[in-house]
Amino acid sequence: MRLDVILRVTTKLILPFMLLFAVYVQFHGDYGPGGGFQAGTIAAAGFILYGLIFGLPAMMRFVPAAIVEALIPLGVLIFAGVGVYSMLNGGNFLDYSHLEHDPVHGQEWGVFLVELGVFITVSSTMIAIFYAFAGRGRGE
Amino acid sequence: MLQHLPVLQVMVPLFGALVAALSRRPGPSWLVMTAASWIALAISVTLMHQVLTGGVISYHIGGWDPSLGIEYRVDVFSALILVLVSGIAAVSAPFAHRSVASEIPEDRIAWFYTMYLLALTGLLGIAITGDAFNAFVFLEVSSLSSYALIALGRDRRALVAAYQYLILGTIGATFYVIGVGFLYVTTGTLNLGLIGERLAAVESTRPVLTALAFITVGISLKLALFPLHVWLPNAYAYAPSTATVFLAATATKVAIYLFVRYLFTVFGDRFVFAELPIQQVLIVLSVAAIFGAGAVAIFQSDVKRMFAYSSVAQIGYITLGIAIATQTGLTGGIVHVINHGLIKGALFMALGAVALQVRHCHIEELAGLGQKMPLTMSALVVAGLGLIGVPGTVGFISKWYLIVASFEVGWWWLAVLIVASSLLTVVYVGRVVEAVWFREPSEVARGAREAPLSMLIPMWLLAGATVFFGIDANLTAGIAAKAAAALLGSPG
Amino acid sequence: MLAAATIAIVRVRNLFAVAVLFGIYSFLMAGVLIALDAVDVAMTEASVGAGVSTVLMLGTLYLTKTEESKPLHSAMLPLFVAGVTGAALIWGVSALPPFGEANTALQVMGPDYMDRSVKETGIPNVVTAVLGSYRGYDTLGETTVIFTAGIAVFLLLRKSSGRKRREND
Amino acid sequence: MIDVFSELASHYNQYITVFLMVAGLYIVIARGNMVKKLVGLSLFQTSVYLLYISPAKIVGGTAPIVDPRFAVYSNPLPHVLILTAIVVGIATLALGLALVVRINEAYGSIEEDEIFERDQDH
Numbered sequence: 037m038r039l040d041v042i043l044r045v046t047t048k049l050i051l052p053f054m055l056l057f058a059v060y061v062q063f064h065g066d067y068g069p070g071g072g073f074q075a076g077t078i079a080a081a082g083f084i085l086y087g088l089i090f091g092l093p094a095m096m097r098f099v100p101a102a103i104v105e106a107l108i109p110l111g112v113l114i115f116a117g118v119g120v121y122s123m124l125n126g127g128n129f130l131d132y133s134h135l136e137h138d139p140v141h142g143q144e145w146g147v148f149l150v151e152l153g154v155f156i157t158v159s160s161t162m163i164a165i166f167y168a169f170a171g172r173g174r175g176e
Numbered sequence: 177m178l179q180h181l182p183v184l185q186v187m188v189p190l191f192g193a194l195v196a197a198l199s200r201r202p203g204p205s206w207l208v209m210t211a212a213s214w215i216a217l218a219i220s221v222t223l224m225h226q227v228l229t230g231g232v233i234s235y236h237i238g239g240w241d242p243s244l245g246i247e248y249r250v251d252v253f254s255a256l257i258l259v260l261v262s263g264i265a266a267v268s269a270p271f272a273h274r275s276v277a278s279e280i281p282e283d284r285i286a287w288f289y290t291m292y293l294l295a296l297t298g299l300l301g302i303a304i305t306g307d308a309f310n311a312f313v314f315l316e317v318s319s320l321s322s323y324a325l326i327a328l329g330r331d332r333r334a335l336v337a338a339y340q341y342l343i344l345g346t347i348g349a350t351f352y353v354i355g356v357g358f359l360y361v362t363t364g365t366l367n368l369g370l371i372g373e374r375l376a377a378v379e380s381t382r383p384v385l386t387a388l389a390f391i392t393v394g395i396s397l398k399l400a401l402f403p404l405h406v407w408l409p410n411a412y413a414y415a416p417s418t419a420t421v422f423l424a425a426t427a428t429k430v431a432i433y434l435f436v437r438y439l440f441t442v443f444g445d446r447f448v449f450a451e452l453p454i455q456q457v458l459i460v461l462s463v464a465a466i467f468g469a470g471a472v473a474i475f476q477s478d479v480k481r482m483f484a485y486s487s488v489a490q491i492g493y494i495t496l497g498i499a500i501a502t503q504t505g506l507t508g509g510i511v512h513v514i515n516h517g518l519i520k521g522a523l524f525m526a527l528g529a530v531a532l533q534v535r536h537c538h539i540e541e542l543a544g545l546g547q548k549m550p551l552t553m554s555a556l557v558v559a560g561l562g563l564i565g566v567p568g569t570v571g572f573i574s575k576w577y578l579i580v581a582s583f584e585v586g587w588w589w590l591a592v593l594i595v596a597s598s599l600l601t602v603v604y605v606g607r608v609v610e611a612v613w614f615r616e617p618s619e620v621a622r623g624a625r626e627a628p629l630s631m632l633i634p635m636w637l638l639a640g641a642t643v644f645f646g647i648d649a650n651l652t653a654g655i656a657a658k659a660a661a662a663l664l665g666s667p668g
Numbered sequence: 669m670l671a672a673a674t675i676a677i678v679r680v681r682n683l684f685a686v687a688v689l690f691g692i693y694s695f696l697m698a699g700v701l702i703a704l705d706a707v708d709v710a711m712t713e714a715s716v717g718a719g720v721s722t723v724l725m726l727g728t729l730y731l732t733k734t735e736e737s738k739p740l741h742s743a744m745l746p747l748f749v750a751g752v753t754g755a756a757l758i759w760g761v762s763a764l765p766p767f768g769e770a771n772t773a774l775q776v777m778g779p780d781y782m783d784r785s786v787k788e789t790g791i792p793n794v795v796t797a798v799l800g801s802y803r804g805y806d807t808l809g810e811t812t813v814i815f816t817a818g819i820a821v822f823l824l825l826r827k828s829s830g831r832k833r834r835e836n837d
Numbered sequence: 838m839i840d841v842f843s844e845l846a847s848h849y850n851q852y853i854t855v856f857l858m859v860a861g862l863y864i865v866i867a868r869g870n871m872v873k874k875l876v877g878l879s880l881f882q883t884s885v886y887l888l889y890i891s892p893a894k895i896v897g898g899t900a901p902i903v904d905p906r907f908a909v910y911s912n913p914l915p916h917v918l919i920l921t922a923i924v925v926g927i928a929t930l931a932l933g934l935a936l937v938v939r940i941n942e943a944y945g946s947i948e949e950d951e952i953f954e955r956d957q958d959h
Contacts, residue, residue, distance in 0.1 A: 066792065151800060158814055294815075317812050
């Protein structure tokens with residue numbers, strides 16, 4: 037319990053930086069290593085750390101389970117939606133060149149949106165899996 | 177929009193799965209599932225029509241050339257598998273409504289349908305893709321969702337069955353990836369067609385043979401080829417009825433598709449069958465499957481398990497046709513893929529209807545059900561006759577092709593074995609029929625009532641198809657023959 | 669590399685340290701991957717293998733048991749299977765082109781993503797470009813796999829709201 | 838360091854890969870503990886990464902991020918494939934572990950032999 041104070045404060049201090057780092061990894065993926073998947077894992081790890089220190093109920097208030105559940109399909113929906121959208125714009129499925137007038141620009145946009153979809157699904161799935169495991173008491 | 181059909185074939189069930197997951201209520205999710213699977217069926221039938229009239233369809237996802245990106249490729253064989261898979265899914269949709277409601281807790285039904293649609297997505301994705309690694313990804317989509325579907329069975333043994341399937345399925349998939357890795361390192365491409373072309377230049381070097389070995393073993397695990405079938409009986413026996421219907425009729429069939437695709441299109445039949453002892457090995461294993469699994473099926477008291485073992489035996493017939501590797505033999509194998517899908521779909525639907533009434537499919541509990549559920553039990557008998565191969569049913573067509581094929585290559589003993597093996601089928605189907613029609617109703621059977629229409633119609637649709645295509649086989653066998661000709665004619 | 673391998677052997681013994689060892693193993697693997705110039709993969713392996721998997725394993729062990737009992741049956745069959753697999757792999761692998769060569773089939777005949785990526789997509793990290801665009805469909809499949817796993821874990825582990833889902837004959 | 842290794846034995850990498858694969862596969866088949874089996878399975882899958890990544894490396898090359906200072910890069914495509922494979926691996930592991938948790942609740946054991954015994958009883 038005494039240690040708790042330190043842990044709580046540190047966690048609160050660290051959490052914004054972890055999320056910031058996740059965002060950096062997400063957006064810097066075009067130029068350096070990183071991308072939606074890695075960023076999603078880091079962000080989820082940040083939230084899970086919060087949950088470990090402050091307890092499951094506090095985390096669920098912070099990130100409600102219902103929202104997490106809805107976010108999992110949403111990420112895939114964004115991804116596949118980009119595919120369909122490029123199809124409606126006259127290209128093939130997932131052909132980002134047709135998203136903008138300039139094909140290269142379209143590609144950049146496409147990859148960006150797709151990575152966003154990956155990020156959403158990955159981070160929310162990780163949190164959901166954490167909820168599922170943690171919500172289960174010790175067996176028997 | 178018509179030129180986008182190949183990708184829509186896979187995307188429609190995927191979107192369905194997403195919407196079903198978002199809806200989270202049983203009713204809407206069932207509607208979404210039904211709509212998505214019927215649209216998928218319509219698309220696959222259209223694709224089949226396009227292929228038959230206009231030849232092979234190639235669709236470049238993302239607009240990239242196949243050497244850069246991923247290609248979807250539909251030929252007669254893959255279109256046939258697409259129609260089978262989406263057809264079974266569509267026909268099972270009305271059946272699922274009551275069955276799932278009685279077997280799955282209400283708060284999980286929406287997710288059950290999500291998984292069901294994901295399994296459909298994965299299976300269609302494997303059958304349509306022209307890319308080795310993409311096939312792996314969709315293989316995993318279908319596998320993971322099947323594990324979850326199986327684990328939802330009412331019996332706790334369903335959990336263990338799902339776990340065992342997960343272990344063996346993942347080993348199989350990893351073997352497959354290893355094999356693809358070898359192919360990729362030697363050819364520098366992942367496109368199945370391009371691999372086939374480039375392999376012609378490097379044939380019979382050691383990495384290629386290793387790739388062949390690993391891909392064959394990996395897919396054999398998935399298609400439950402005889403010694404690698406251990407996961408199948410329990411998985412089918414303890415899964416929820418709807419999952420059993422769908423998976424038994426489609427999952428192994430798609431693995432067979434991939435198997436044939438690799439042997440004939442990628443490695444080339446000349447290379448595989450002329451220079452390596454694969455033919456002999458495959459024939460021995462197939463015959464062992466037919467007799468071994470058939471014999472085990474006789475001694476099962478759980479009817480669901482009995483028919484699961486029967487599936488292993490029936491897969492033996494299919495691989496036998498593939499191993500003969502002549503036009504007639506391959507046609508027999510492919511036509512049996514379809515026929516067995518129809519038969520097993522009808523059989524497991526009948527058992528699903530029984531499960532609604534008596535909860536377990538123990539043969540003692542089925543006794544006398546013929547009086548209480550005459551329509552369901554008649555469907556069971558019709559499909560059972562198809563399993564035996566009685567003239568006038570689809571089973572006869574498949575066996576006819578196989579027997580003719582064995583005579584053509586001069587293996588009369590193989591023909592004798594095929595006929596003899598039917599006796600095993602007679603015994604176990606006979607056991608069920610005897611119990612159902614000629615015995616006094618058991619205690620539980622007395623309270624049973626006829627299945628609801630939503631189950632009877634799909635069941636009889638499939639049972640009727642086994643008779644219809646048994647009498648007029650031009651459609652199925654004709655398409656199968658075209659597929660076989662295309663596979664054999666493809667350049668090694 | 670060697671260290672990773674030896675740890676793999678140590679792990680063949682039992683206990684709950686296995687989970688921690690697995691984490692260490694993943695970190696080493698990530699190190700090797702960096703040496704092989706696969707920075708993106710290394711980053712993912714470090715976060716997934718060493719992070720997520722280890723946490724999941726520890727969580728499972730907390731929910732179940734931490735001791736492994738001695739296997740009862742003989743190890744002959746598994747040894748045989750593993751041995752045959754290993755032999756087949758060595759046989760195939762030894763005929764592959766030597767490590768680090770530039771003019772192998774993979775390098776020569778493979779697609780020239782490096783040259784075209786910036787021109788066509790404007791993205792200098794070619795791994796991201798291939799992942800997002802050229803083989804974007806694989807990535808969609810991959811995201812679907814995650815989605816499948818997430819829902820599947822839910823299905824299995826979420827407490828039912830109403831009656832308890834315990835069966836038995 | 839890798840340079841030294843590659844001079845010592847040109848297939849060193851691949852042999853280690855094979856060793857890891859076989860070790861993983863052995864754990865999966867031989868062990869009865871369900872968690873241990875899953876660890877073995879992960880090991881088996883992880884070793885495949887090296888099979889793909891090793892051939893992509895060119896000695897003297899660098900990571901596949903376009904930069905005017907470098908001319909030789911390792912091949913990016915295997916990296917992408919393996920990223921996907923990692924994700925598939927963790928998904929399988931998560932599902933497998935979830936199953937183990939449920940099995941433990943239903944049987945009170947995670948040893949395969951014990952579970953089979955308990956099913957024989959009834």
